[in-house]
Amino acid sequence: MSRVINGVRNVDPAITEAVNAAIAETGYVPNRAARSLVTGRTFSVALVVSAPDDEPDFDDPFIGRAFADPFFGRIANGALDELTERGVHLILQRVNSAAARAQLIGHLRQGDIDGVLLISVHALDPLPRMLVDQHAAVVLFGRPVDPIAISYVDVAERDGAALAAEHLVSLGCRRVAMICGPLDTPAGGDRLAGFRDAMARHGHPYVPVIEGNFTLDGGESGMLMLLDDEPALDGLFAANDLMAQGALVALREAGKRVPEDVAVVGFDDSSAALAARPQLTTVLQPVEEMAKEMARLLLARIEDDSLPITSVIFDPTLVIRDSA
Amino acid sequence: MSRVINGVRNVDPAITEAVNAAIAETGYVPNRAARSLVTGRTFSVALVVSAPDDEPDFDDPFIGRAFADPFFGRIANGALDELTERGVHLILQRVNSAAARAQLIGHLRQGDIDGVLLISVHALDPLPRMLVDQHAAVVLFGRPVDPIAISYVDVAERDGAALAAEHLVSLGCRRVAMICGPLDTPAGGDRLAGFRDAMARHGHPYVPVIEGNFTLDGGESGMLMLLDDEPALDGLFAANDLMAQGALVALREAGKRVPEDVAVVGFDDSSAALAARPQLTTVLQPVEEMAKEMARLLLARIEDDSLPITSVIFDPTLVIRDSA
DNA sequence: TTGAAAGCGCTAACAG
DNA sequence: CTGTTAGCGCTTTCAA
Numbered sequence: 001m002s003r004v005i006n007g008v009r010n011v012d013p014a015i016t017e018a019v020n021a022a023i024a025e026t027g028y029v030p031n032r033a034a035r036s037l038v039t040g041r042t043f044s045v046a047l048v049v050s051a052p053d054d055e056p057d058f059d060d061p062f063i064g065r066a067f068a069d070p071f072f073g074r075i076a077n078g079a080l081d082e083l084t085e086r087g088v089h090l091i092l093q094r095v096n097s098a099a100a101r102a103q104l105i106g107h108l109r110q111g112d113i114d115g116v117l118l119i120s121v122h123a124l125d126p127l128p129r130m131l132v133d134q135h136a137a138v139v140l141f142g143r144p145v146d147p148i149a150i151s152y153v154d155v156a157e158r159d160g161a162a163l164a165a166e167h168l169v170s171l172g173c174r175r176v177a178m179i180c181g182p183l184d185t186p187a188g189g190d191r192l193a194g195f196r197d198a199m200a201r202h203g204h205p206y207v208p209v210i211e212g213n214f215t216l217d218g219g220e221s222g223m224l225m226l227l228d229d230e231p232a233l234d235g236l237f238a239a240n241d242l243m244a245q246g247a248l249v250a251l252r253e254a255g256k257r258v259p260e261d262v263a264v265v266g267f268d269d270s271s272a273a274l275a276a277r278p279q280l281t282t283v284l285q286p287v288e289e290m291a292k293e294m295a296r297l298l299l300a301r302i303e304d305d306s307l308p309i310t311s312v313i314f315d316p317t318l319v320i321r322d323s324a
Numbered sequence: 325m326s327r328v329i330n331g332v333r334n335v336d337p338a339i340t341e342a343v344n345a346a347i348a349e350t351g352y353v354p355n356r357a358a359r360s361l362v363t364g365r366t367f368s369v370a371l372v373v374s375a376p377d378d379e380p381d382f383d384d385p386f387i388g389r390a391f392a393d394p395f396f397g398r399i400a401n402g403a404l405d406e407l408t409e410r411g412v413h414l415i416l417q418r419v420n421s422a423a424a425r426a427q428l429i430g431h432l433r434q435g436d437i438d439g440v441l442l443i444s445v446h447a448l449d450p451l452p453r454m455l456v457d458q459h460a461a462v463v464l465f466g467r468p469v470d471p472i473a474i475s476y477v478d479v480a481e482r483d484g485a486a487l488a489a490e491h492l493v494s495l496g497c498r499r500v501a502m503i504c505g506p507l508d509t510p511a512g513g514d515r516l517a518g519f520r521d522a523m524a525r526h527g528h529p530y531v532p533v534i535e536g537n538f539t540l541d542g543g544e545s546g547m548l549m550l551l552d553d554e555p556a557l558d559g560l561f562a563a564n565d566l567m568a569q570g571a572l573v574a575l576r577e578a579g580k581r582v583p584e585d586v587a588v589v590g591f592d593d594s595s596a597a598l599a600a601r602p603q604l605t606t607v608l609q610p611v612e613e614m615a616k617e618m619a620r621l622l623l624a625r626i627e628d629d630s631l632p633i634t635s636v637i638f639d640p641t642l643v644i645r646d647s648a
Numbered sequence: 649t650t651g652a653a654a655g656c657g658c659t660a661a662c663a664g
Numbered sequence: 665c666t667g668t669t670a671g672c673g674c675t676t677t678c679a680a
Contacts, residue, residue, distance in 0.1 A: 036357035093404075363672085
């Protein structure tokens with residue numbers, strides 16, 4: 001019976017058929033708990049959003065934002081695509097305290113969860129390293145801040161930034177600035193480095209830069225400062241769409257037309273890119289595909305824990321709309 | 325041991341303390357599978373997003389949007405708040421086919437999942453009724469389209485719309501229009517009815533209305549049509565923030581100043597309200613609190629399935645910003 | 649090839 | 665008040 005369900009060994013075709021018929025008739029579904037108890041696997045993985053330690057406050061700008069961020073939903077969506085097909089449950093977890101971290105490790109060690117898809121939203125997060133030290137099955141979204149032995153998926157950040165640079169240059173922009181992300185995050189640093197390199201290659205060794213924080217307000221105030229220093233600006237690259245959207249607001253208030261006076265390129269191709277007016281030309285990250293790959297890597301690792309650490313890097317694409 | 329963990333019966337305080345100390349030291353976590361097997365409960369509930377049957381396409385406007393919608397994240401966040409505290413896992417599920425519905429029912433009947441927090445995003449969804457027919461433990465976000473015996477949480481839609489109406493009237497608006505939501509959804513119909521009633525009570529029996537679809541584009545084109553019919557408009561209520569944001573775009577292009585020429589009020593207090601310029605005056609739905617209550621209702625129902633069907637209605641609040 | 653039996657880690661019932 | 669024991673439903677040995 002158990003044998004025919006799991007397709008193990010050679011079984012008499014007649015009995016196989018009989019069992020299958022009975023299953024079909026009864027609507028039998030095996031009990032996951034019982035199966036888990038003996039196999040030691042639960043066939044469920046956690047999608048954990050790890051944020052700085054904080055009060056569980058709804059207005060908390062970090063963890064609250066992480067969940068409300070469309071990005072999170074896109075990752076969940078992509079991962080689910082692979083997991084549902086394989087019959088694996090996706091468990092949502094928010095981790096923002098030492099207690100929560102300990103609990104997560106406990107779940108893993110206890111075998112309540114087979115592995116973790118990790119979204120870590122701040123630079124000093126101890127969780128990635130903790131998970132690695134536990135030899136847990138983990139895949140990270142984005143390159144880790146410290147070079148630890150962890151599998152991850154990422155987009156080729158520098159290439160994406162270069163795409164933006166080349167587009168701005170090809171448009172004939174002469175004075176181009178950038179609003180970058182927090183420099184203590186990989187995405188912050190890489191997008192800046194990639195942009196600077198590409199601009200330099202195209203004969204623009206100097207690029208004024210303001211450090212933003214990936215928020216709309218940050219983009220707006222960053223743009224104001226940039227305009228103050230360099231009123232003749234004719235091109236801008238923002239390290240994400242939200243900041244680009246904020247920059248658009250500042251530009252409009254300053255009486256600048258986009259893209260005629262200033263061309264603006266964002267990053268992510270998030271819903272903000274569509275909501276902005278003019279709609280943003282931006283660098284697309286294939287988030288759903290990346291999340292799907294995360295799930296694949298994790299499942300493979302769970303089935304064979306001797307598998308090597310792997311990272312998969314995806315190519316970004318330039319999506320041309322109205323802002324540049 | 326089992327007794328102290330589950331807080332059952334009177335146990336010697338000394339031994340209780342000893343066990344707790346050991347637990348704290350070892351980082352012991354009870355095995356859920358084993359517990360499930362004997363109790364018949366899994367201590368996990370599903371958060372299911374039910375959408376029209378569709379290809380699992382990333383560009384799919386419905387299910388893709390549902391997950392990427394910040395609303396979804398806010399619900400997950402609120403529910404998690406209650407569930408983590410009670411040690412219950414939240415499993416994410418996307419249901420958009422007959423097969424997926426059957427699978428969900430199977431999980432429920434098999435006891436792989438104790439109950440369902442349901443977000444149903446379209447009018448003809450058969451899932452709510454199916455779940456009720458199965459006597460499953462379910463709580464719906466928002467009033468059901470058909471009057472079926474299902475527990476749910478909702479915001480007092482009509483009161484929220486009335487809040488918007490009263491604000492617009494108090495501002496001295498004389499010619500007020502509305503962009504409502506799809507009339508085959510409760511939120512669509514109720515916000516319209518509530519707004520009309522309140523306007524009529526304040527001496528404005530006639531309110532021009534355009535039906536939108538809750539999207540930014542819908543708000544933009546709706547506003548254009550409204551302006552066409554009634555160029556002297558001086559007030560607008562949009563049934564959600566996204567449409568209000570779209571209306572703002574159309575208004576700006578038409579050369580109207582907001583709020584000087586036209587006052588605009590939205591609904592939801594979503595991130596769009598903050599992203600819009602001017603920032604939106606809007607009706608706040610306490611989504612996280614609502615989701616928390618959903619979790620509470622569901623857990624109570626799981627523990628005692630003789631509990632009556634319950635609905636909890638939350639009061640909306642007017643958040644005054646710059647658009648009205 | 650197949651039947652039988654031994655647990656997986658827990659809870660609940662039952663003695664002590 | 666506390667120790668012991670019988671399973672929960674499955675997979676996986678081990679015999680036959």
